[in-house]
Amino acid sequence: MKILKTIEELQDVRKNITSNVGFVPTMGALHDGHIALIKKARTENDIVIVSIFVNPTQFLPGEDLAAYPRRDEADKKICEMCKVDYLFMPEISTIYSKEEILLKAPNKSYILEGKARPGHFDGVLQVVLKLFGLTQPTNAYFGKKDAQQLALIAQMVKDFFLPINIVACDIVREFDGLALSSRNVYLNPTQRKDSLLISKSLYSAATLIAKDEKNINVIKERIYKVMETLDVEYVAIVYREFNELKEIEIGNTIILVVARFNNTRLLDNIWL
Ligand code: PAF
Numbered sequence: 001m002k003i004l005k006t007i008e009e010l011q012d013v014r015k016n017i018t019s020n021v022g023f024v025p026t027m028g029a030l031h032d033g034h035i036a037l038i039k040k041a042r043t044e045n046d047i048v049i050v051s052i053f054v055n056p057t058q059f060l061p062g063e064d065l066a067a068y069p070r071r072d073e074a075d076k077k078i079c080e081m082c083k084v085d086y087l088f089m090p091e092i093s094t095i096y097s098k099e100e101i102l103l104k105a106p107n108k109s110y111i112l113e114g115k116a117r118p119g120h121f122d123g124v125l126q127v128v129l130k131l132f133g134l135t136q137p138t139n140a141y142f143g144k145k146d147a148q149q150l151a152l153i154a155q156m157v158k159d160f161f162l163p164i165n166i167v168a169c170d171i172v173r174e175f176d177g178l179a180l181s182s183r184n185v186y187l188n189p190t191q192r193k194d195s196l197l198i199s200k201s202l203y204s205a206a207t208l209i210a211k212d213e214k215n216i217n218v219i220k221e222r223i224y225k226v227m228e229t230l231d232v233e234y235v236a237i238v239y240r241e242f243n244e245l246k247e248i249e250i251g252n253t254i255i256l257v258v259a260r261f262n263n264t265r266l267l268d269n270i271w272l
Contacts, residue, residue: 001080004088010134013086019046023137025128028052029069030078033172033180037141038082040169049135050079051088053095057123069182088135095130103129105152108242112234112256113148113267124149125156132157132164139165143172145179147254147269151242171269173199179268191261194230198259201226202270205255209272214248223257233258233265240271248272 022045059065109121142150172180177199201223216237256269
């Protein structure tokens with residue numbers, strides 16, 4: 001594995017690659033969810049590029065960029081183990097100039113996750129577009145867990161006619177169903193046990209839908225009922241593009257939930 005730090009190094013490498021490139025953008029602190037993306041990229045491409053860049057423009061004022069976990073040495077080992085070909089680890093000044101053209105995410109980036117973090121997705125799209133320009137991937141890998149991010153990136157690729165295949169990868173779960181997240185470590189044993197109600201509520205909704213229930217209010221009611229002892233921030237049912245939906249449409253619907261355990265927000269979703 002080769003570690004690249006500068007634009008010149010990456011562009012130099014990229015222009016000599018003529019085969020398929022799989023790209024996995026990350027902010028580091030790699031866990032099993034990232035490893036699943038990298039492994040999938042490894043099986044589907046000749047060359048795999050991973051980036052580790054804690055992107056400042058997706059943090060809002062007041063959010064602690066400095067506190068974001070950094071585990072460069074452990075991450076390098078993980079990438080090596082997953083047989084990554086190139087690991088791109090740029091500095092902030094390498095990626096951003098002082099005054100640059102800014103991307104503006106559409107209105108649907110201001111609902112759900114974007115409501116709590118207005119402008120967050122502008123920063124995500126800004127950096128992902130830059131990374132796509134640098135790596136020019138054939139396939140780019142994103143987790144379904146960050147479903148809104150995934151939908152906006154897929155839309156950006158479509159809107160800007162980028163010749164990139166966005167690969168949506170399944171949520172990786174703990175043995176008991178809890179969606180994998182670096183935040184799970186913040187849960188105390190009681191919260192950890194209670195957190196199982198999140199995935200349980202989604203499975204319960206899926207069972208209801210399998211019995212042909214299509215009414216979103218009935219389904220939401222069921223989800224809230226299963227999580228009634230939790231501090232639920234939202235339950236949402238949307239089309240895959242994150243447009244508002246009137247009735248469940250199998251093959252094009254995502255149900256999302258967010259519950260809070262003190263300062264820890266846990267996200268989960270299910271794709272129908
Ligand atoms: O999902 C993430 O880790 C980040 O939002 C991404 C896509 C790497 C952009 O910084």
